[in-house]
Structures are given as structure tokens and as C-alpha cells.
Amino acid sequence: xxxxxxxxxxxxxxxxxxxxxxxxxxxxxxxxxxxxxxxxxxxxxxxxxxxxxxxxxxxxxxxxxxxxxxxxxxxxxxxxxxxxxxxxxxxxxxxxxxxxxxxxxxxxxxxxxxxxxxxxxxxxxxxxxxxxxxxxxxxxxxxxxxxxxxxxxxxxxxxxxxxxxxxxxxxxxxxxxxxxxxxxxxxxxxxxxxxxxxxxxxxxxxxxxxxxxxxxxxxxxxxxxxxxxxxxxxxxxxxxxxxxxxxxxxxxxxxxxxxxxxxxxxxxxxxxxxxxxxxxxxxxxxxxxxxxxxxxxxxxxxxxxxxxxxxxxxxxxxxxxxxxxxxxxxxxxxxxxxxxxxxxxxxxxxxxxxxxxxxxxxxxxxxxxxxxxxxxxxxxxxxxxxxxxxxxxxxxxxxxxxxxxxxxxxxxxxxxxxxxxxxxxxxxxxxxxxxxxxxxxxxxxxxx
RNA sequence: UGCCCUGUAGCUCAGUCGGUAGAGCAGCUGACUGUUAAUCAGCGGGUCGCUGGUUCGAGCCCAGCCGGGGCAGCCA
Numbered sequence: 001x002x003x004x005x006x007x008x009x010x011x012x013x014x015x016x017x018x019x020x021x022x023x024x025x026x027x028x029x030x031x032x033x034x035x036x037x038x039x040x041x042x043x044x045x046x047x048x049x050x051x052x053x054x055x056x057x058x059x060x061x062x063x064x065x066x067x068x069x070x071x072x073x074x075x076x077x078x079x080x081x082x083x084x085x086x087x088x089x090x091x092x093x094x095x096x097x098x099x100x101x102x103x104x105x106x107x108x109x110x111x112x113x114x115x116x117x118x119x120x121x122x123x124x125x126x127x128x129x130x131x132x133x134x135x136x137x138x139x140x141x142x143x144x145x146x147x148x149x150x151x152x153x154x155x156x157x158x159x160x161x162x163x164x165x166x167x168x169x170x171x172x173x174x175x176x177x178x179x180x181x182x183x184x185x186x187x188x189x190x191x192x193x194x195x196x197x198x199x200x201x202x203x204x205x206x207x208x209x210x211x212x213x214x215x216x217x218x219x220x221x222x223x224x225x226x227x228x229x230x231x232x233x234x235x236x237x238x239x240x241x242x243x244x245x246x247x248x249x250x251x252x253x254x255x256x257x258x259x260x261x262x263x264x265x266x267x268x269x270x271x272x273x274x275x276x277x278x279x280x281x282x283x284x285x286x287x288x289x290x291x292x293x294x295x296x297x298x299x300x301x302x303x304x305x306x307x308x309x310x311x312x313x314x315x316x317x318x319x320x321x322x323x324x325x326x327x328x329x330x331x332x333x334x335x336x337x338x339x340x341x342x343x344x345x346x347x348x349x350x351x352x353x354x355x356x357x358x359x360x361x362x363x364x365x366x367x368x369x370x371x372x373x374x375x376x377x378x379x380x381x382x383x384x385x386x387x388x389x390x391x392x393x394x395x396x397x398x399x400x401x402x403x404x405x406x407x408x409x410x411x412x413x414x415x416x417x418x419x420x421x422x423x424x425x426x427x428x429x430x431x432x433x434x435x436x437x438x439x440x441x442x443x444x445x446x447x448x
Numbered sequence: 449u450g451c452c453c454u455g456u457a458g459c460u461c462a463g464u465c466g467g468u469a470g471a472g473c474a475g476c477u478g479a480c481u482g483u484u485a486a487u488c489a490g491c492g493g494g495u496c497g498c499u500g501g502u503u504c505g506a507g508c509c510c511a512g513c514c515g516g517g518g519c520a521g522c523c524a
Contacts, residue, residue, distance in 0.1 A: 014485095021481040039482075054474085069482050089475045094459060095485050096473060101516060102459070157522085192524090217522050218449060230524060309520085320520070373524060419524030432517095433524095444515095 001064060007076055009036055009060040012112055013052055013087075015095045023049060025078070027060060030117055033264040037075040038062065046081045054095055055087030055112070100435055107439055107448050115273065118265040119436055122258060122428055127420075129257040130210055130231055133250060139206040139233060144193030146212065149185050150398065157216040158188035159226075189214035192417065193232055195348075195402055198377060201234035201413055202405050208233040210420075218443050222432040223368060223422060227441040234415030240350075240359040240376040243414040244336050247363050247372050248289045251334065251423070255281045258427045265428075274429020281427065283333075290331045293339045294357065297322075300330060317344045320369060327366045334365045347391040349375040350412075351383055361416070368426045374416020381406040 001007070011029035018024075025038040038060045043049050052058060061080030067073060092106050093113060103110040110116045131141065147161050163182040164170060170180035178186050193209040200207045213230040233250070235242060259266055259281055270278035292300075301312040301322055310319045318337070327335050338361040342351060349358035363372035378384040384406055388396050396403075424436040434440040439448045 017483050017486055019480055019483075019486090022483075024483050024486085026484080035484095037484080041481095067482090069484075071484050090458065091474095092458070094474055096459080097485090098459065105516090213524075215523070219522060220449085220517095221519080221521090221523095222517095224523070228524070368524095370524065417524055422524060 003064055003066055003074070005064045007062060007064050009038065009058075009062075009076060010084075011036070011058070011060075013054055013056045013058055015054055016049075016052060018043060018049065025052065025058070025060065027058065028112075028117070030112075032121075033114065033118060033268055037067070037069075037072055038078045038081075039068075039075050040078045040081065046078075048081060048083050051086055052081075052083055053087055053089060053091065055091035055093060056083060057085035057087075058082060059084055100432060104434055104440075111438065114268060116435075116438075118262075118268050119424070119428060119430065120438060122262050122265050123424060123436065123438075125261050126254055126258060126424065126427070127210075129254055129261070130208075130420075132257075133253050134206075134208045134233065137206070139208045140200070140204045142197065142200045142204075142207045142209055143211065144190065144196040144209050146190050147183075147187050148190045149183065149187050150195070158191060159214050159216045161187040161189060191215055192230070194234070194415065194417065197232050197234040197415060198402070198413060199405060201236045201415070202409070202411060205237070206233070206235045220443060222434075223425070225421060225433050225437065225440055225442055228433070228437070229420035231418045231420060232415060234413060236411050236413045238376075238414045239412055240338060240361060240414060243374055243376060243416060244291060244338065244361055247336065247361070247374065247416055247418075248334075250418070251289075251363070251372075252285050254423060255285050255427060259285070269428045269430075274431075277427070277429035287333055289363070290333060290335045292335065292337060294337055294341065295339070297326060297335075297337050301325060304330075315341050315343065323364045323369055324366075327364045327369075332366065334363055334371075336361055336363050338362075342387075345375070347387045347393065348377050348384070350378045351387065359414075363416075365426050367431075368422050371422045371426060372416050372418045374414065376412065376414040379406055379410045379412050381410065 009027055009029070011027040014026045014028050014035050016023065016025055021041070023040040023043040025040065026035040027038060028035045040046060040049065059082040060076060060078055062076040062078040064074055065077045067075040093109055098113070103113065103116070111120055134141065164180070170177040172179070178184070181187070190213060192213060193211065197207060197209055209230075209232045211229065212227055214227055216226065217224065233246060235246065259278065266278045270276060295314060297318070298312060298314050301308070304325060306325060308319070308321055310316070310321065312322065326337070327333070338359070339352060339357045340360040342356055342358045345358050345360045349360045351358055359376035361374055362370050365371050378387065381403065384403065385396060388399070393399070421433045421436050424430070425433060428436065430436050434442060
């Protein structure tokens, strides 16, 4: 747009500075980090200025001009000013830093801050980048059910879905009669689309899901939410090596995409949220993720000389402190740990020839911890059934549909789950999952 | 769920030994010819989370409850 073009600015006032001869209005319309400065000469022409405070929605007409001041190249010489929506002095957001805790209480207004504007734009761009990545590589986007009847998907507690009158539930033989419920059986919100994803992968080849996921765990940490979005690719004709390659390439693609497509947002995060995240991501895009077998990881931890709260030995489920040691101290970059002990991993993971480990992998990153969990799936019918029984799954028949994939035309396949919010945390440097989702759901909090 | 920290003005916080409430920002009034979280002068603003207890007297000490946060577990 050339200088001297007529412009109309629609946006929300971030700050007003008034003088006798000149007034300045800084306006942001949410489209980017930058504000536009409106300059009002002879402010007495616009009595409405008295009512325009921080937070007001205004329409500003004028001419685009080269700025006479420092700090911006261009500005708007205002000759028309309307107050579209007043914001009085009770408007909670001020032109200074607020605590994240306070902003969570006003989650309906926090998108108007620099930080949450940046987070929400990043979130949108990366959601698109996920589709771009998989679509360009021939993966099909599939929709797995959000309501699920299988209660043993393996990951944590589930939210029940029901239409029964909880005060007067239908009873039969002294027990609740689920046959009288909406689906004629117990139903839950999904904790993973993986099992259904496998069904589609063994038909379409490579697929991915990207949708909401629900865990009813009473988790009170900065990296757990009751409702979050998960990306789950699943590849037929693929083994663990392919899975690790995909995970690494995919994460790097997302980092690169954020650096290239969200430059101003990344600069903002790097300056105000987590000093140097931009440089950290740039470094990681260039480097290779460290890949090490679980047994090797345990050896490193044992030899570290570090005093861990939870002692280290082969067979333990690694604790936060162990994962952090590996990513933050030993390697200072993402680490893929694979070939975990069979005892501590889910039934569907492929058993190695040693009979002791399975083809599982976790991608760990500094600060956030586990960002990806995945595996090569057990495609051998008999071994899968054995492992299900060994893991204490009583009604193996309930999984006949899952087992049928191994009964008919079984192929090696592999996949993983990436927590979208955890990726956003890592990329933005935001320290709490509640601040990378517009309206977070965590224990005791479902407001807005 | 466990351990720890925390709750004072619209916001961010200070508040000494238990003696009856304070600063910055925001708002209002005024000053200022170009500001950048503008600056300068002045003004208004409080159920100290709630309930009870100890005390002549509680923001401060004690108990219970409610809210928020951190770490851990569960996991993405």
C-alpha cells in the first residue's frame, strides 16, 4: 500500500497517549503482533477521545503516512474517529504485564493480549501445518470416533457418556442396567483414536487423525489437560525405524514452519516468554535427535553419578527426573528412547525377539518431557492374544474387531501420538498447557 | 491424589515485634508540539479469601473451609 493511501483501521485500542496538540492511539486488530499508531492532530476536534480508553473498539479513518516519530515506519494521520464499542475503566487488561494466573481467570479477554494473540495465531498456523505435512506425503486424514464403547484403550481414566437419569438410574438385578442407556452399553469419551486408526491404516496405507482427546485423570501439572488435541499418524508396511524417522521429520517440520511462518510471534516468545526459544528451535532443526535404546538410557543414568529420588535399574518406568536428565543435561536436545521393557508398556506394542522388550518409542524434549509416545504394533495374531491375556485383559472377544486386522491380511504397521498442546508449549516456550489452549479443561476448571 | 508455597486497592506487590492499611500502574483533574508500558503535579479508591478461636487489640498467631500456583504420580 503506497504512502498517502486512504485507510480505515478497525481494531481495539491498546494504549492512548494524549497531549494538548497531538494524541496517539495504538490499535491492534488481532491479525498480527504489531499495532498501528494513529496520530490525531488538534485532538480537540474529536471530543470522543475522552471516552476512548484501553480496550475500546474503534474505527479510525485517515491517511497512511511515513511516521514522524521513532519506533514505527508508518502511521495513520487520523481525520475520522468513531467509538464502536466503549471499554470503561473497569476493563481488566492493562498496558503492562499481567500474571498468567490472573489471565486464566479472564480467559474470555486474554486473547486480546500480546501473548495470547501470539499463542492463538501460532496454534492456528500449526494446526494447518499438520494437515499440510501429512497431505503432502500421501497420508489420509481420518475421523475416529469421539464416543467410544471400549473402556480398555489402555490410557488412563475415562469420562463416561450417558443419558441415564443419575438420580433414578435404570436397575436390573440390583445393578445398573446399561442396556437401557443410549447406546445399549457403557460409553466413554475417547482417550485415543489409535485402535481405529490401525483399522484404516491397514486399508488406506498411511493415515493420520487430528482431534480432541479426553482423559479423566486427576492430574494437576503444567503439562496435563483433561481435554487436548492429539495427532496420531499410523503407517502400514512400516516398522519402528520408519516411525522414529517420521516423528523426527514431523517435529522438525513443525519447528521450521513456526520459525518461517510465525516470525513475529517467535520473536515475541523469544524475547518475553522464554529467552532464546527461537535459537533453540533453529539449532534443533539443524541437528539430529538422539536415539537410544532404553537399556542404553538406563546405563547412562546409572553411570551419571546423579542422586535420583527414584533409583535407576533396568526394568523401571523412567520418571520425570530421569527423562529431564537425558534431555536437559546429557544431550540438551530431543531424545528418542526405544525398545522398552515389555512389562511396562501396552499390549499392542510389538514384542522383540529377545522376548523382554517391545518396539516402543518415546520422544522426550527439554522442559516439556514426553511429547510423543508410539510403537510398532504387534501384527502377529497369536503373540498379540498372548500379550492381551498376560496384561490381564479378560474379555479378549470384545477386541475381535481389533484382532481381525491380524487375522486377515496382517501387515507390519506403526504409529504414534503427538500431544498438540505439548508441541505448542515446546515451540512457544509457554510453561503451562493451560496457556496454549484458549479455554483449558483441567480438574476443577471447565469455565467458559 | 500426595508434598510444598500462596490469597492485601481494578492489576502487580510491600506491610517490621500483634498496635488498626501503603507504593507503582490503571481511573479522574490539570500541565505538556511527536509520544512509544509517554512524562510531571494533584485527587478518589480496601469486607486484608471465608468462618471461628487466642488476645485489651489480629492483615500478621492458631484451627477448619474455599480458591490459586509449583513439584510428583498418571500420560500426550
